[in-house]
Amino acid sequence: MFERPASGERAVLVQLDLNQGALDERLSELRLLAVSAGASVEAVIGGRRAKPDPALFAGRGKVDEIAEVLRVHDADLVIFNHALSPAQQRNLERSLECRVIDRTALILDIFAQRARSHEGKLQVELAQLDHLSTRLVRGWTHLERQKGGIGLRGPGETQLETDRRLLGTRVKTLKERLARIEKQRRVRRRGRLGRGVLSVSLVGYTNAGKSTLFNALTKAGAYAADQLFATLDTTSRRLYVGEGGNVVLSDTVGFIRDLPHSLVAAFHSTLEETASADLLLHVVDAASEDREAQVDAVNRVLVEIGAGDVPQIMVMNKIDLTQAEAAVNRDEYGKIDRVFLSARTGEGLSLLRDALAEAARASAAAPEDPAGSSPNLTDIDPIQT
Numbered sequence: 001m002f003e004r005p006a007s008g009e010r011a012v013l014v015q016l017d018l019n020q021g022a023l024d025e026r027l028s029e030l031r032l033l034a035v036s037a038g039a040s041v042e043a044v045i046g047g048r049r050a051k052p053d054p055a056l057f058a059g060r061g062k063v064d065e066i067a068e069v070l071r072v073h074d075a076d077l078v079i080f081n082h083a084l085s086p087a088q089q090r091n092l093e094r095s096l097e098c099r100v101i102d103r104t105a106l107i108l109d110i111f112a113q114r115a116r117s118h119e120g121k122l123q124v125e126l127a128q129l130d131h132l133s134t135r136l137v138r139g140w141t142h143l144e145r146q147k148g149g150i151g152l153r154g155p156g157e158t159q160l161e162t163d164r165r166l167l168g169t170r171v172k173t174l175k176e177r178l179a180r181i182e183k184q185r186r187v188r189r190r191g192r193l194g195r196g197v198l199s200v201s202l203v204g205y206t207n208a209g210k211s212t213l214f215n216a217l218t219k220a221g222a223y224a225a226d227q228l229f230a231t232l233d234t235t236s237r238r239l240y241v242g243e244g245g246n247v248v249l250s251d252t253v254g255f256i257r258d259l260p261h262s263l264v265a266a267f268h269s270t271l272e273e274t275a276s277a278d279l280l281l282h283v284v285d286a287a288s289e290d291r292e293a294q295v296d297a298v299n300r301v302l303v304e305i306g307a308g309d310v311p312q313i314m315v316m317n318k319i320d321l322t323q324a325e326a327a328v329n330r331d332e333y334g335k336i337d338r339v340f341l342s343a344r345t346g347e348g349l350s351l352l353r354d355a356l357a358e359a360a361r362a363s364a365a366a367p368e369d370p371a372g373s374s375p376n377l378t379d380i381d382p383i384q385t
């Protein structure tokens with residue numbers, strides 16, 4: 001139902017300078033996103049505008065330029081590194097006679113390809129339907145092909161009304177199923193997480209190295225790849241960290257700037273685990289020139305999902321690519337707030353283990369919640385050993 005760039009689709013990327021800054025990083029990120037979605041990038045078109053054109057996003061001259069580049073490269077897909085309104089997208093497709101998608105659709109597509117668990121798939125579908133629902137207007141009936149036709153259409157209904165009705169029914173079903181799964185998860189997790197176990201979630205910008213670090217710490221074989229959003233489903237492992245005892249470590253979905261709102265909403269129950277963790281390991285690609293903007297983007301999403309107040313240790317990863325040495329930094333109260341390491345070479349990994357042990361000891365020493373259940377108890381998926 002959702003329009004996905006088929007593998008090997010020949011794409012032209014378009015990014016306009018609208019004074020947002022970090023243009024090079026944004027563009028290389030778009031490239032990586034496009035490749036992650038399975039497209040081959042044939043050309044990149046830049047440009048400058050004070051503000052987007054209401055009808056076409058780009059100016060008429062720019063649209064003509066895109067048409068010419070499409071022709072020269074025999075490309076069949078245009079990807080804008082921006083959020084297009086439904087009308088802009090439709091007008092561009094008419095004008096260019098080719099499929100046009102925006103950044104949100106591209107990210108949703110990658111999520112759709114990566115989702116493995118039942119819950120992940122339902123969440124992605126919900127986000128896609130949300131995106132699609134704004135695009136259901138006359139002459140824009142994506143669901144046409146999907147519908148069987150005879151027997152499905154209600155009496156006197158227009159195509160558009162039928163589409164809306166089908167969409168509404170599906171959204172309701174998805175929400176009900178997700179609510180059921182969430183409830184089951186809560187019950188399971190309550191039984192599983194013993195007292196005195198520190199729950200730690202890995203968070204970070206996509207490609208920062210979360211899965212590599214998760215594997216290095218747990219030797220678990222989580223899927224690490226030089227692709228964006230390789231990890232979509234939360235995986236949790238119990239980890240013995242020496243004298244401090246046990247922690248439960250969870251690898252989670254990577255964040256990205258301008259994360260589509262529909263995705264944040266759909267992934268709410270998965271992200272909620274992050275919000276209820278005792279400690280976040282915020283993994284940063286220390287070798288990226290874009291790292292400060294990435295840290296900000298991650299922190300913004302954390303606030304959005306209610307995890308803004310969870311204590312963090314910043315893990316400056318990939319020091320093998322920088323001049324930095326393995327080290328630990330403490331804040332003014334003597335608490336570890338930064339660890340420099342390389343998940344790939346293992347340099348500095350023992351410092352992080354020690355930091356986790358220290359956090360686990362501090363948490364075990366903290367006074368118990370009189371109600372008997374800590375508000376910080378994390379929802380965890382089954383612990384695979």
Ligand SMILES: Nc1nc2c(ncn2[C@@H]2O[C@H](COP(=O)(O)OP(=O)(O)OP(=O)(O)O)[C@@H](O)[C@H]2O)c(=O)[nH]1
Pocket residue numbers: 204205206207208209210211212213223224225226227228229230231232253254255317318319320321341342343344345
């Ligand atoms: N040089 C170097 N590369 C690293 C290091 N850690 C991870 N990488 C590489 O960075 C890329 C991304 O790593 P992942 O572990 O998949 O990153 P992630 O944060 O889980 O990515 P998402 O699933 O997109 O959120 C892979 O190519 C890793 O091999 C490191 O310490 N040094």
